[in-house]
Amino acid sequence: MTAPPTGAPQGLLDVSGTSRVPFTRHVVVEMRKMFDTRAGKWLMVTIVAITALVVALLLIFAPDEGNNFEAFLGATATPQGFLLPVLGVLLVTSEWGQRAALTTFTLEPHRERVIAAKVVAAVLFGLAAIVVAILVAALATVIASVDDMWGAYGFGDLGNFALLQTMGIVQGLAFGMLFLNSAAAIVTYFVLPIAFNIVTSIIEQVRDVQPWIDLGTAQTPLFDGQGLTGEEWAQVATTTLIWIVLPFAIGAWRMLRAEVK
Amino acid sequence: MIEVHHVTKRYGGFTAVDDVSFTARQGRVTGFLGPNGAGKSTTMRIMVGLTPATSGNVTIGGHRYSDIPNPARHVGVLLDASAQHAGRTGREILALGAATMGLPEKRVDEMLELVSLTPKEAKRRVRHYSLGMRQRLGIAHALLGEPRVLILDEPANGLDPAGIHWMRGMLRTFAQQGGTVLLSSHLLHEVEMIADDMLLIGNGRIVAQGTKEELLRTTGTLVRAVEAEALRDALADAGFPVKADAAHLHVEAEPVQVGEVAARHQLTLVELRPADGAGLEALFLELTAETQREGVVA
Ligand SMILES: Nc1ncnc2c1ncn2[C@@H]1O[C@H](COP(=O)(O)OP(=O)(O)OP(=O)(O)O)[C@@H](O)[C@H]1O
Ligand SMILES: [Mg+2]
Secondary structure, eight states: OOOOOOSSOTTOOOOTTOOOOOHHHHHHHHHHHHHSSHHHHHHHHHHHHHHHHHHHHHHHHOOOTTOSHHHHHHHHHHHHHHHHHHHHHHHHHHHHHTTTHHHHHHHOOOHHHHHHHHHHHHHHHHHHHHHHHHHHHHHHHHHHOOTTTTTTOOHHHHHHHHHHHHHHHHHHHHHHHHHOSHHHHHHHHHHHHHHHHHHHHHOHHHHHHHHHHOHHHHHHHHHTTSOOOHHHHHHHHHHHIIIIIHHHHHHHHHHHHOOOO | OEEEEEEEEEETTEEEEEEEEEEEOTTSEEEEEOOTTSSHHHHHHHHTTSSOOSEEEEEETTBOGGGSSSGGGTEEEESOTTOSOTTSBHHHHHHHHHHHHTOOTHHHHHHHHHTTOOHHHHTSBGGGOOHHHHHHHHHHHHHTTOOSEEEESSTTTTOOHHHHHHHHHHHHHHHHTTOEEEEEESOHHHHHHHOSEEEEEETTEEEEEEEHHHHHOOOSEEEEESSHHHHHHHHHHTTOOEEEOSSOEEESSOHHHHHHHHHHTTOOEEEEEEOTTHHHHHHHHHHHHHHOSSOOOO
């Protein structure tokens, strides 16, 4: 007679010794996925290179008494503001378009954990970009050495700046989730504000409520370092709700329910 | 062990999987056979939760797939070898899997070696992989987490004869060591060679299931004679049901009985053999013919 098999009874899987995939591991893997394809890698390189480039250009071609830290850091905001959302979009669409999501969701059937890991990865990329911007701007500031080179720039301003850039990348992520297609998400992201401007220039009534519904208008005070009033914060909140939270919610719903094939 | 309970999947008004129930047993290789569009891939996607079932459920080793922690450590899945980011290298794809599962990097090298992808090939982007190389990579990915259950959709697709031979041996050993294997195919021959148990699906419904022996059991005799008409009449007179196709007579009798009838009537046989698996083959052909797109070739 053969001995009965040890361990789990016939046909049953003993899963008691396995723990689920830790969330931090998902975050690390999601970040790694941005480095191991050409598109992702070049986008990263481009963000760093352009950040350094605009600061260098400012330093060389516009030697000005006003070129303090705030001016240098401010110069990085626009190019990064363009590129970070694209990074956010790619975080979702690069694997969806290539159907690699099939593997991702087989390894982790709890899709909400993957989505959450992508959000954290996006925020970390955003913060990393800001750190690069700060380092480059600080270096340029030291080189320029104008009087009062650090100005009145404080942590509050830095916080607003970080918030702005992070919102951009998360919005890109949300649009990526909403469209699940790089081209559609990126084009919509850039065309919508333009379309909105056209609408407001034609329809007068919209202009009054513009700061409450137009993300760009509401975010402007975050740039200029004047500090925000309560009303301005409220406007940041409503526009964020419309342009970031809502697309994110619909996109997440779509990703959670989609048949992956 | 994989247990599928009354799984149905409807797309609008179209039923892709229709009340499918079966068990893939531990220690055995189960072949999931059906013509194109029969519902094999859909059933397999439902097993791992990539496609929601309209009704019914699946358990793997007693658990729903989504309830298995770090599921790739228990269930190896290959659904579509091309569903990978074409811009990643083969090695990187395995490394991402290993990282998610919490496995050391050396497991990647072991798997590459197992499926005979050279280090040089592993550094190439998957875009430049041949169909068979992609398939090998997919098999490596499925085996990465040392699973006890394998769910493989058309794993032999694109493999060369040596690759198919290797895979057959590998799956056999896997099952002998107590693993469970479910693999799909649209080629009867392929499944016949690897599987212990077989399921036949057509138009979303299971039309036959059992062990290979049961399904391939001798069903009568195939015979060919110079005097085909005379043999046919003689057999019918002897009380054996006879059917004729283009080349053979198919007789519901043992070969020895057919031989005796022929001898008695002094007929010249040119072929006499048991009709192994002819029943299953006929059923499969019938299923295939129903969904055949080219129309019947005369
Ligand atoms: N999203 C969908 N909408 C409508 N019909 C679908 C959808 N997905 C699959 N089908 C249909 O379901 C049926 C089963 O498809 P499935 O891919 O499971 O077949 P299969 O047995 O794997 O075939 P093959 O051998 O060709 O791989 C097909 O007729 C297919 O067209
Ligand atoms: Mg299929």
